[in-house]
Amino acid sequence: MSAVIDTHDHSHDEHHGPAKGFTRWLLTTNHKDIGSMYLIFSFAMFLLGGSMAMVIRAELFQPGLQIVEPAFFNQMTTMHGLIMVFGAVMPAFVGLANWMIPMMVGAPDMALPRMNNWSFWLLPAAFLILVSTLFMEGGGPNFGWTFYAPLSTTYGPPSTTFFIFAIHIMGISSIMGAINVIATIMNLRAPGMTLMKMPLFVWTWLITAFLLIAVMPVLAGVVTMMLMDINFGTSFFDAAGGGDPVLFQHVFWFFGHPEVYIMILPAFGAVSEIIPAFSRKPLFGYASMVYAVAAIALLSFVVWAHHMFTVGLPIAGQLFFMYCTMLIAVPTGVKVFNWVATMFRGALSFEAPMLFAVAFIILFTIGGFSGLMLAIAPADFQYHDTYFVVAHFHYVLVPGAIFGIFASAYFWLPKWTGTMYDETLAKTHFWMSFIGMNLAFFPMHFLGLAGMPRRIPDYALQFADFNMISSVGAFMFGATQLLFLYIVVKCIRGGGEKAPAKPWDGAEGLEWTLPSPAPYHTFATPPEVK
Amino acid sequence: MRVQLSRAGSLMAGLFLVPQSALAAWELNMTPGVTDVSKDIYSLHMIIFWICVAIGVVVFGVMFWSIIAHRKSKGYKPANFHEHTWVEVLWTVIPFGILVAMAVPATGTLLDIYDTKDADIDIQVTGYQWKWQYSYLDKEFSFFSNLATSKEEIYNRLDKNENYLLEVDNPLVIPVDTKVRFMITSKDVIHSWWVPDLGVKKDAIPGFINESWARVEEPGIYRGQCTELCGKDHGFMPVVVKAVPKDEYEEWAAKKVAAAEKERRLTSKDWSLEELMERGEGVYNTACASCHQADGSGAPPAFPALKDSTVATENMDQHLDIVVNGVSGTAMQAFGEQLSEVDLAAVITYERNAWGNDTGEKVTPKQILDYKNAQ
Numbered sequence: 001m002s003a004v005i006d007t008h009d010h011s012h013d014e015h016h017g018p019a020k021g022f023t024r025w026l027l028t029t030n031h032k033d034i035g036s037m038y039l040i041f042s043f044a045m046f047l048l049g050g051s052m053a054m055v056i057r058a059e060l061f062q063p064g065l066q067i068v069e070p071a072f073f074n075q076m077t078t079m080h081g082l083i084m085v086f087g088a089v090m091p092a093f094v095g096l097a098n099w100m101i102p103m104m105v106g107a108p109d110m111a112l113p114r115m116n117n118w119s120f121w122l123l124p125a126a127f128l129i130l131v132s133t134l135f136m137e138g139g140g141p142n143f144g145w146t147f148y149a150p151l152s153t154t155y156g157p158p159s160t161t162f163f164i165f166a167i168h169i170m171g172i173s174s175i176m177g178a179i180n181v182i183a184t185i186m187n188l189r190a191p192g193m194t195l196m197k198m199p200l201f202v203w204t205w206l207i208t209a210f211l212l213i214a215v216m217p218v219l220a221g222v223v224t225m226m227l228m229d230i231n232f233g234t235s236f237f238d239a240a241g242g243g244d245p246v247l248f249q250h251v252f253w254f255f256g257h258p259e260v261y262i263m264i265l266p267a268f269g270a271v272s273e274i275i276p277a278f279s280r281k282p283l284f285g286y287a288s289m290v291y292a293v294a295a296i297a298l299l300s301f302v303v304w305a306h307h308m309f310t311v312g313l314p315i316a317g318q319l320f321f322m323y324c325t326m327l328i329a330v331p332t333g334v335k336v337f338n339w340v341a342t343m344f345r346g347a348l349s350f351e352a353p354m355l356f357a358v359a360f361i362i363l364f365t366i367g368g369f370s371g372l373m374l375a376i377a378p379a380d381f382q383y384h385d386t387y388f389v390v391a392h393f394h395y396v397l398v399p400g401a402i403f404g405i406f407a408s409a410y411f412w413l414p415k416w417t418g419t420m421y422d423e424t425l426a427k428t429h430f431w432m433s434f435i436g437m438n439l440a441f442f443p444m445h446f447l448g449l450a451g452m453p454r455r456i457p458d459y460a461l462q463f464a465d466f467n468m469i470s471s472v473g474a475f476m477f478g479a480t481q482l483l484f485l486y487i488v489v490k491c492i493r494g495g496g497e498k499a500p501a502k503p504w505d506g507a508e509g510l511e512w513t514l515p516s517p518a519p520y521h522t523f524a525t526p527p528e529v530k
Numbered sequence: 531m532r533v534q535l536s537r538a539g540s541l542m543a544g545l546f547l548v549p550q551s552a553l554a555a556w557e558l559n560m561t562p563g564v565t566d567v568s569k570d571i572y573s574l575h576m577i578i579f580w581i582c583v584a585i586g587v588v589v590f591g592v593m594f595w596s597i598i599a600h601r602k603s604k605g606y607k608p609a610n611f612h613e614h615t616w617v618e619v620l621w622t623v624i625p626f627g628i629l630v631a632m633a634v635p636a637t638g639t640l641l642d643i644y645d646t647k648d649a650d651i652d653i654q655v656t657g658y659q660w661k662w663q664y665s666y667l668d669k670e671f672s673f674f675s676n677l678a679t680s681k682e683e684i685y686n687r688l689d690k691n692e693n694y695l696l697e698v699d700n701p702l703v704i705p706v707d708t709k710v711r712f713m714i715t716s717k718d719v720i721h722s723w724w725v726p727d728l729g730v731k732k733d734a735i736p737g738f739i740n741e742s743w744a745r746v747e748e749p750g751i752y753r754g755q756c757t758e759l760c761g762k763d764h765g766f767m768p769v770v771v772k773a774v775p776k777d778e779y780e781e782w783a784a785k786k787v788a789a790a791e792k793e794r795r796l797t798s799k800d801w802s803l804e805e806l807m808e809r810g811e812g813v814y815n816t817a818c819a820s821c822h823q824a825d826g827s828g829a830p831p832a833f834p835a836l837k838d839s840t841v842a843t844e845n846m847d848q849h850l851d852i853v854v855n856g857v858s859g860t861a862m863q864a865f866g867e868q869l870s871e872v873d874l875a876a877v878i879t880y881e882r883n884a885w886g887n888d889t890g891e892k893v894t895p896k897q898i899l900d901y902k903n904a905q
Contacts (some may be wrong), residue, residue: 332813378636
């Protein structure tokens, strides 16, 4: 294993810098450059998907149709979901993996640097195709991010074939990214770093990468079946031709459920780095954290039909998927208890990464509670496809995945840029996001329980007040993210204190042994881990 | 662009005004509903909710204690423990026990919901883009249930009434104290039939018939909506169920059966162009206007214009074929099964003579019947 690394021991060009100009970014194989590009791309997509959410919330501000027509509204909900899932959250975590995994395991770069470049540059191409469908005749995808057939096949807009192509390209990019992560972790760890000594962020990403490799081909399969139905006269999902619309949902959710863990497990890992650092106390139950993540990943393959409790599954299937889904609460609970036990009797301080990490634990747990409620199949008949579900998955995705990303960004920005970010502004960013997010999403629980279906452009009058509050919260959350852009730009331009090698006194790990900013090439000689 | 700006302006103005709805309610929780099943679901919902609250109090309690007491700024010195076997075993086993306790009543309720045997009445519920069809299988009549809210209310030109978006022209009528079985399916995309007070939500899927049931004790009007994204007007296909005393139901059903009989007789009557036009306008507005627009201008490319189109002004056979059989691979449905011969004749006649199409041609119900029989 280590033979590969040793050959670079005394190479003369260890300290050469990046190439100049645009080719530096186009042709780069450097994990730090590619990580930065992933993060910048993901933030751009976050703003684009977010502005679509603003359109949705503006239309829902009052009952009646004011701003957009239902057909365009459906395109907005669909594109918002697709862009946030595939464009914002997933690339952000790949960006963090690119930056941090080599530095955390003591590797000089990712194991497959050229493939790394290729998997990034596929993404802008895929999203150019996806977003361009909005300008095509008949509009873009309008069938929800879950694109259930036959609404997306027989009844889909003409641009659906472009949507399928974009999904294929994103899938290839994700699979290559996952292979790269696995190859790096398996082959490039510094001598002495056994698996059970790896930082949890590395562990969660390793497991996430296996999930990606397992399910992205399934997604590719389901969109290929759609492609055949639309363009080549097959009837996979067309009941009139002997096909089965429910088959679509089984295949989609076999991808879709592990996908939601793909979006949350790396955040679990990052939070497990940040909580101990600002508690100044080692992570409680390291081994059980690893086993819990593995258990969640395995269970994620046998719970997919809980998204389909109302399609008329046989009773045995209904019970099986209900019990398995409830079981997920056990390892998830273990993780939350471990984080709280890590904080318990630590010496806590609340810089921006810690604020986001603590909010992550509280709000993700609330999302977990509503998830447990949704697991109860009979109760799900009342919750399913209402705003209660919208509240649930935004509570696990916004303060879950996205707060996890913000926490990571503030935690490692000093290492990336060599400059401390502006703590006052960052805390403002946190509190505005925290308040805005809760204002936007908490009332959705009430709306769903009172009977408001999701994905509707207009609603009955009894839902008016909470929708207005929700819209105000959403506008606040959305506007606040521009502040984050300002904070990061200021930090990159060096406007702030110089960061020491280890700016957080409680932080542990190889990345903090490097100077800040981290040099262009790091760990050309592998460090010794004891 | 200017229109959008002025709309945005009125939206901003709305911020400073009192919300227009006098009915605004601050409904926080699920309603218990009016059937045994919906009440069981409600109690499951409350049990699991309070379990979550209890766990939350303990977990967040410990966390906030640490946040307040164990601060570096207060000079608190960190402990160094990082494992504790029996605590870890305990917080794995106890949640598991709670889940088992929760699964028992949930399983019971689920078995009850799935028991559709021994129903007194069977009603087939069929989803269409964007309306429901109710077929009373024991009585041999059926009808469509469309949104009754006007476009004026939706586009804010008129004040919204209290049942805004939750009102239909023909509600589903069921008798109280009777086990009614719903056989739910769809003719196009997937819909979902939901009435919260009945505790019934079931997907309507083309090619499948899903079963569900309800026994309502209390007469009343119960409202719900389609809950599966089914295209453009997904937000505009409500469900209204009217539960009435048994004798009232029998009276209503007898009238419906008689009306169906009368409809069949109308087919053989001689119709004038004016009569067909008058009836056709009504049919067009409920069945066609949501896509092809009331003025026949459509919304190309998905929904072609009918005004001045060759299909509606020249080629009669093609016009019949499209309306009766639909256009496969597009949103145009086959209306042959949805509308009566009289309505089909009326609407085709209307389309060939309205909005300046003025062909002067009429199609009679008998011609439609012959056309269908010839297929």
